[in-house]
Structures are given as C-alpha cells and as structure tokens.
Ligand SMILES: O=C(O)CCC(=O)C(=O)O
C-alpha cells in the first residue's frame with residue numbers, strides 16, 4: 001500500500017497582495033517561483049561567498065552519513081571559519097576533514113550568543129545580506145529571524161516542525177522537500193519537535209507502521225524558488241546538490257503568545273507548554289485510581305478534549 005500524497009501548489013511571479021489574499025489564508029505549503037530575490041541568485045558562488053563573508057567562525061553539523069540522526073547523534077558539532085566551511089561543503093572529498101574524507105556539512109546560522117540572540121543575516125553577515133532581497137510579504141513587526149542554511153550535496157535534515165510561518169528561500173542548488181500536515185502528527189512518531197522516522201523514502205514499517213497513513217506532500221526547489229512553510233507543517237529537506245538557502249521566520253500569532261526565550265523559532269507557544277504541563281499533572285492525578293477507573297476517566301477526558309478543543313474546519 002502506497003502512502004497517500006497531496007499536492008504542493010506552485011505559483012509564478014506572485015505579488016505581496018496576491019500572496020496575502022489568495023495563498024497565505026489557505027495555510028498550505030506553496031512554492032513561489034520568479035520572485036525578485038536581488039543579486040544573490042547570480043552572485044553567490046563559492047568563491048564570492050568565502051571572499052565576502054571571510055573568516056567569521058561558524059558552528060556546523062558534521063556527519064559521515066547523509067542522513068543525520070538526532071537520536072543516535074551520528075553527527076558532531078565543529079567550528080570553522082566561514083570561508084573554509086563553504087569550500088568544504090561544496091566539495092565531495094576533502095583533503096582536510098574532522099572524521100572522514102567524505103563527511104558532509106550543514107550550517108544553520110545562529111545569533112552571536114545563541115542562548116540570547118536570534119539569527120539575523122543582516123547582523124551576522126551584513127556584507128552578504130546586501131545581496132538578498134527578502135520577500136516581505138508580512139508586516140515588518142512580524143519579522144523574527146533570517147537564517148543561513150548551507151549544506152553539502154546529499155545531506156538530509158530530519159523531519160521537524162517550527163512554530164512560526166516560514167519562507168525557505170533557495171538561492172543556489174536543488175532541494176527536495178517532503179512535508180506533512182500538522183494533523184498527521186499521530187503518524188510521525190514524534191520526539192519533541194522531530195520525527196523519529198528518518199528514512200522517509202524507505203521507512204521501516206515494522207517499527208513505524210502508522211507512518212504509511214501520513215499524507216506526503218513533496219516538492220522540488222530550484223535556485224530562486226521560495227517555499228512557504230506554514231507554522232506547524234512538518235518538513236524533511238534533502239539537498240540534492242551543494243546549496244545555499246536563507247529562511248525567514250515571522251510571527252503569525254500576537255507577539256505575547258511566543259516563548260520569549262525561544263531563539264530558534266521552535267519552542268511551543270507558552271499557552272501550549274502550560275496546557276501540556278497541566279495535562280501531565282492530570283495524568284499524575286489519575287494514577288491515584290485503580291486501573292479500571294483510570295481507564296474509564298482517561299477515555300472520558302480524551303472525549304472531552306476532542307469535543308472542546310478539536311477544530312472542525314479541517315478537510
Ligand atoms: O533547507 C534547510 O536546510 C532546512 C529548512 C528548514 O528547516 C526551515 O527553513 O525551517
């Protein structure tokens with residue numbers, strides 16, 4: 001039995017108004033083609049990037065295999081000057097390396113102090129930021145972060161969700177992105193914000209039988225494409241070539257809903273974290289009852305959650 005699939009809409013030359021009126025309200029992923037991104041699409045060669053951004057140190061993921069695994073931690077964090085990192089990420093075999101001559105690299109840029117500061121390429125890479133025009137299809141005050149995403153050919157980033165709306169701007173290199181609706185969370189074997197199913201193209205169905213029920217939305221991104229990833233939509237990203245991207249997170253909820261300590265855009269909104277804490281207390285309280293009663297009241301609580309909190313306006 002094949003996994004069900006869904007479409008990812010593709011639009012060309014969408015204006016701010018068209019996006020806001022016709023695409024954004026659907027809360028579905030969409031590929032936007034032909035948006036003016038500035039000179040970065042032609043300028044950002046390996047030589048130019050390394051000369052322009054220079055020797056600023058960056059913390060990177062280094063992996064000996066293409067599929068990074070956050071559970072077994074088959075990758076390590078290392079620091080390199082940006083110019084050295086870009087050159088290594090663009091080559092397949094390395095003369096100088098940390099673990100193996102064909103190791104792969106991934107950069108997710110961070111703020112100066114990642115515990116306090118938010119990634120913003122205008123602050124961390126001002127000379128490169130001049131070359132990119134970020135499509136501001138949202139209000140200025142909603143802006144949260146702009147993040148460099150640079151990866152070696154073949155690298156695959158695990159399925160995860162972020163809690164803010166997102167434009168993934170692919171500047172150079174092709175990518176394949178596989179997305180899942182937030183509603184399919186029960187089939188994704190989540191550990192926090194990430195899915196344990198790493199091999200989405202060939203999943204271990206003995207271990208993850210429900211994964212077959214998750215509807216798969218797949219798209220290819222080419223240089224110059226922008227992918228709208230609505231908040232909470234799961235995404236798995238495979239870089240088919242060495243590629244440079246920048247993603248922009250923006251706040252879709254009123255500012256006060258977000259966790260003020262979140263610098264990544266992936267901490268659950270504070271009301272959600274509080275609700276989960278209260279649920280954990282309720283579960284602890286149910287332990288005071290013998291199994292027969294615990295089961296009965298637990299099932300009634302589930303029904304109450306379904307009745308009171310589930311949305312009916314989902315297709
Ligand atoms: O393209 C990538 O490397 C990852 C993108 C991603 O996870 C994001 O934009 O939230």
Ligand SMILES: [Fe+2]
Pocket residue numbers: 160161162235
């Ligand atoms: Fe993400």
